Amino acid sequence: MPSLIYAIFSTVDVVALLTLFVSALMFTVFTIRARRDGRFPLRPIGVYERMRRLVSHAAESGQSLHVSVGSGRIGTEATPQALMGITAADYLARRSTEYAYPLMSTAGSPTVFATAHGVLQQAETSPGETGGGKIRFYGPDPFAYAAGTYDTLQEKAPLAHIVLGQFNAEGLWISEAASGQDFLQIGGTSDPSSAMLMWLSLDEAVVGEELYAAGAYLHRPSHLGSLATQDYLRVVLILSIIVGVVMASLGYWG
């Protein structure tokens, strides 16, 4: 038996397993705390603040909002980014049923389309609610998605265009092609090169890890626990880097 355990664990990436274990532990503790104590203090992130104001504005004016949920494929490494696009669509769809403003959405991958379709339909069929949103798919090719989204933006002329999720070059294509239009464009992605290009083009952008805070900032207090975990893990990382640098400088390591 010990030899079997040794055989299994000798092939395991112990550091990765330990990181996962510590993260899961912190995540559980902070999520329970967030559910018990309510809100953690949050620094303002412009895009999410603006998104909330846009909802009020759309409710007052009756103008539509457009959300592009990206071309990330669920089931690949792009899943977490794609889910943030879905989270934003979910928030806007729920508010759309509440305040009766039109919502339009476009998706660039079949799996993210199916998930977003389900989320929008769910908002639409909540008891006593009507509205939700409509979603369009323009094929799994990123540039077909970009062209289709641009066409939909031209056709619907929304109050604002929210571009949040996983984007590569098509993110810049969409935001820059539509930049001359008379509507606001906000959003972002976490892929470094695309994020920088979209940051240049959008009126307001989230970059990198801020993308993953969408749920906690918009409408899911249960996400606050994961946000706290992210912050504490960052502190652990910073301390590890400092300790590593000091040890290496003193000749104890490396």
Place this chain on the structure above:
Amino acid sequence: MKKILPITAAIFCGGLALLDFFFASPQIDAAGAILVEGVVILAAFALLLGLLNILLVHLRRMTLGEGDRGASFVLVLALLVTAALGISMPDSASIDWLFEYIYSPLQSTMTALLAFFVVSAAYRAFKIRDVGAAILLISSLFVLFAQLPFSASLSLYVSSLRDWVFKVPVTASMRGFLLGIALGTITTSLRVLLAVDKPYARS
């Protein structure tokens, strides 16, 4: 039941995928392979759903006269012709012709437009509005200049400074950026794995 079943399935599949990642065992590997196959099949069905969406949206546009009816007609026609050729003659020269002379040039056109979009976006970003934009402009112009072949002949400091810019501020900020993304990915995955975030279940 509508809630519990998808949550149980998600936790089970996520746990199994994690076990497959960490442990090298033939049984776990086989189970992981089945899951991957399942994802491929689901993605194929999602694509069918997407195709249906394209057809419905554009047939509706054509019949009700919403948006550009001509573009919708071309899209539906192209979709049906490609599908018909692909199903009836999958390895034929006609399919190759479609991709080589229609799809590829269209894609190249879209890609080529990106170059102009980068320039126009950079032009707007480089307008000096604050200290950050000024630093961005100066450092970008310096790096562009230092990449020129003759810049090294002007002064030795130019290439050393360029190397320093790449090695220290660029690498440091990129590593910070990537570490932040990794933390975000870990916590988002944990949210789904521990069923705190359930995009697949009715809430």
